[in-house]
Amino acid sequence: MRNEKGLFITFEGGEGTGKSTQLRLLAEVLQKAGIANIATKEPGGTDIGQELRRILVTGDKDKCDAVAEALLYYADRRIHLTNKIWPALENGTWVLSDRFADSTVAYQYYGYNKRISMEMLDDLYKMVVGDFKPDLTIILDIDPQIGLARSMAKSRTMAVKETRHESRGLEFHNNLRAGYLELAAREPQRFAVLNADKSIDELHEDIKKLVSERSKVNLCQK
Ligand code: TMP
Numbered sequence: 001m002r003n004e005k006g007l008f009i010t011f012e013g014g015e016g017t018g019k020s021t022q023l024r025l026l027a028e029v030l031q032k033a034g035i036a037n038i039a040t041k042e043p044g045g046t047d048i049g050q051e052l053r054r055i056l057v058t059g060d061k062d063k064c065d066a067v068a069e070a071l072l073y074y075a076d077r078r079i080h081l082t083n084k085i086w087p088a089l090e091n092g093t094w095v096l097s098d099r100f101a102d103s104t105v106a107y108q109y110y111g112y113n114k115r116i117s118m119e120m121l122d123d124l125y126k127m128v129v130g131d132f133k134p135d136l137t138i139i140l141d142i143d144p145q146i147g148l149a150r151s152m153a154k155s156r157t158m159a160v161k162e163t164r165h166e167s168r169g170l171e172f173h174n175n176l177r178a179g180y181l182e183l184a185a186r187e188p189q190r191f192a193v194l195n196a197d198k199s200i201d202e203l204h205e206d207i208k209k210l211v212s213e214r215s216k217v218n219l220c221q222k
Contacts, residue, residue: 004087007215010100010134014177016150016165017140017196018203023096025204026211029219032092038088041098043076046083057162066108066116070124073104078128100134101125102183107165110171110179133190136209136214139180140196143175149169
């Protein structure tokens with residue numbers, strides 16, 4: 001992992017894996033260790049992105065197809081990169097993002113059972129992101145039945161229901177989980193897969209250990 005600039009760490013996984021909680025806990029630990037960092041997310045890491053997020057994660061699941069979705073997620077990503085991620089990394093600030101481009105491959109390609117072309121997604125990546133990649137991608141892995149139940153329970157307490165993808169059925173979610181595992185197997189130096197069917201504290205310990213190993217910054221001191 002490179003160290004001269006900030007590190008870019010992404011959290012990935014299906015629904016209800018606890019990504020946002022774990023990201024926040026990691027951000028706190030880094031802060032305490034004196035490492036400047038920002039916590040962000042896709043879609044919606046910027047003001048314009050928040051508007052795209054509303055379109056993408058609420059409402060009828062069939063209101064647009066996978067190609068349109070991929071384009072909108074990439075528009076959000078471009079603004080996120082240029083306005084927030086790249087400037088922060090240049091400053092030496094670490095960036096922790098709840099989802100990035102692997103989500104598009106997992107959801108729009110594997111989730112939809114490969115109905116859109118991987119070539120198109122590769123081209124979009126090159127056009128929008130170029131050679132840039134996360135330094136570390138942590139996949140929080142959980143049985144979709146457990147994750148979806150958690151996520152639906154959480155959404156009942158939310159005023160705006162962000163459940164457009166949750167409503168796609170188990171096959172979609174099983175496909176995307178398998179997709180993430182395939183991506184991780186192909187690029188083990190960037191990915192780490194952690195079992196997310198654990199307590200918040202246990203998973204946080206696993207994440208601290210992993211980030212310490214990969215970044216050479218010891219976050220596990222008591
Ligand atoms: P989340 O904040 O709960 O992760 O919600 C974001 C939703 O958007 C989630 O269902 C995954 C989905 N998504 C995609 O389908 N493709 C993408 O590229 C991204 C970033 C998210």
